[in-house]
Amino acid sequence: MIQIADIRAAADRLQGQVLETPCVESRTISQLLGAQVFLKFENLQFTASFKERGACNKLAQLSSDERRRGVIAMSAGNHAQGVAYHAQRLGLRAVIVMPCFTPGVKIERTRSFGAEIVLYGDTLDEARNHALKLGQEQQLVFVHPYDDEAIVAGQGTVGLEMLAAVPTLDTLVVAVGGGGLISGIAVAAKALKPQIEVIGVQTLRFPNMFNAIKHAALPQGGSTIAEGIAVGTPGKVTQEIVATHVDDMVLVDEGDIEQALVMLLEIEKTLVEGAGAAPLAAMLKDPGRFRGRQVGLVLGGGNIDPMLLAAIIERGLVRGGRLARIRVNARDVPGSLARITALVSDAGANINEVHHQRAFTLLAAQNVEIELVLQTRGPDHIRAVLEALQQGGFPAIAQ
Template sequence: MHKLYDFMEARERLATIAVKTRLIHSSVYSQETGNDVYIKPENLQRTGSFKLRGAYNKISKLTEAEKACGVIAASAGNHAQGVALAAQRLGIKAVIVMPRHTPLIKVEATRQYGAEVVLAGEVYDEAYEKACELQEKHGYVFVHPFDDEDVIEGQGTIALEILEELPNADIILVPVGGGGLISGVAAAAKLKNPQVKIIGVEPEGAASAKAAVAEGKPVNLPSVSTIADGAAVKLIGTKNLEYIQNYVDEIVTVSDYELMEAFLLLAEKHKIIGENAGLLSVAGLKKLRVRGKTVVSILSGGNIDVLTIASMITKGLVVRGRIFTFAVNLSDKPGQLVAVSEILAEQNANVIKLEHNQFKNLDRFHEVELVVTVETNGEDHIKKITAAMADRGYTIHRISSNEFNEHD
């Protein structure tokens, strides 16, 4: 376990490469949660993620003999870029093994930093196995993304920055994937201020830390399913679990839909783009059961491709009730479509899309299905539209977020 001066020395080591990201006050989340909320924007870090901190700290501490061997890492993307840039700065060969379905933006960014990229496996854990094979075959030094004391030490520098800028912070929310970030942040924060509360946030579909805490040992999840690809880890690190047990107060989970909503709010209200895994702690703000506290949410990364951004915005609008899609059965006779359009116009609902399907209903000679997508001001507006339709004798079926893609 680290001492406070270990993290302070790591901060000095990182002084020439890491950006000291300044806290951003969020009036939006402060109002929504009843707390005084700040965002730590590590998406503005070099390489677009906090991972550079741990990677550079680790590699810079290698002996000359170890540096001569070169380094290897397995990563879903952000650790890859951190290792690649750190190795480039220090003049060391770097090989990165990434899952085959890693977003192209992360693969190309890693190559641009001069690393050799090997694509293998479907998820991080399979890429990790391949990296271990290559490490044994070629004698590279392995730079683990989270289960490593020097990496943990580097990530902990984030907590020092937070508490120096905001000494009265009551709660720090931290994304959890493999556990490296929360290990460093929790240890450094508690050593500097034992009263600060640390809450980890991980995806519902990859809750390896929550499972490990419950069992008292790392648990290998049978599968993971989450849009937060950077946190899709089946097995939390052994060292990381020990840090969590010693320093973390609570772990909560969030759904993919809560991540979509968080993405939309950050983009729309703060003009900040976060990647899915990086948004975990922002989505976790709504899971707080306290009011009137000073809270910091670590936005851990912002490496996301443009197509994913478009999808996240659309789905976020659906989740927030800003896009409302509904189906209604109409009599198959002239004038019905006009009648529905008039109701929507009266309610100031902006029609985005109409799908008039005579063949949807088996009884096509009597009824047809109309699927309508409108832009609204939120849930209260949706209730008014639904009531207005009911007053005119139309029963509508709301298309859920799960069904939305089928009609998109």
């Protein structure tokens, strides 16, 4: 099992090779949650993820023979970019095996760092097995995304930096996929401050480490916006460390992560991917657990597909009452729509979309159902719009 000395050695190797990211308080989020919340901005790394740390630490320790042969890795995203980028910096050949479902933007980003891309398999396990096979055939060094002590030590430098920046932290909340990040952080944090509480966060759809540590049997699988931690099997190295050093594991759902992602974007003006928002999601889900504490959250990465981001933002606006869909019943006569839109305008709402429904409705044939999508200021404003329509003679409900 790795020790604090291994993480300090990794920090020395990484000096000048990766960014020492800020760890600062979010005053607004602190006020909202009743705790002092400090954010570690790992999404500011060059490849927008903490994965650079472990990759760089691993590659920096290769022998001259291993450097000559080159490296191979399996990843659908952040690990691929971290390995490719630092291999290019060090002049190493890098082969990255990516599942066929990997978004094109991540493939091209990884290729831009000079890596050879191999698309194989419909699952991460199929891609991993193919990477191991290619590595044996071509005598390449396999760089595991998390189940490797050099990788864990590199990720642990995040913990060193957080406690150096804010020594008074009493709680750390870290997203967990295979467990590399939380393992390194937990070893560092417990060595520096044994009483600190380290909490891991997983999604309800991929509770692999939760199951292993809690001896549970929750089902796994399905799509998740936190694909960075959608790992089916925890590492052997990392599971042992988590069992020894991590105080608790909690689960969050998709809605919790979406809410956290939008909050960070709106309040902190910082973009994170689903996995990067998971620690804040845990606080939003159970704020009472953290009230009055000094909590450090790791924003692990910021690589998110723009189309997914757009969908999450829109859903967040709906959840916050900033975007509303209402259904209005009216007589199907000239001027009805004009009167409805005037009432909505007078109530201070802006109309995004208008849909008429005549055929697929249970209303009388001379009536029409009008669906409006509105920009509003919040739930109270939606109620005010509905009340204005009712008083104007148009029955209306929010959907």
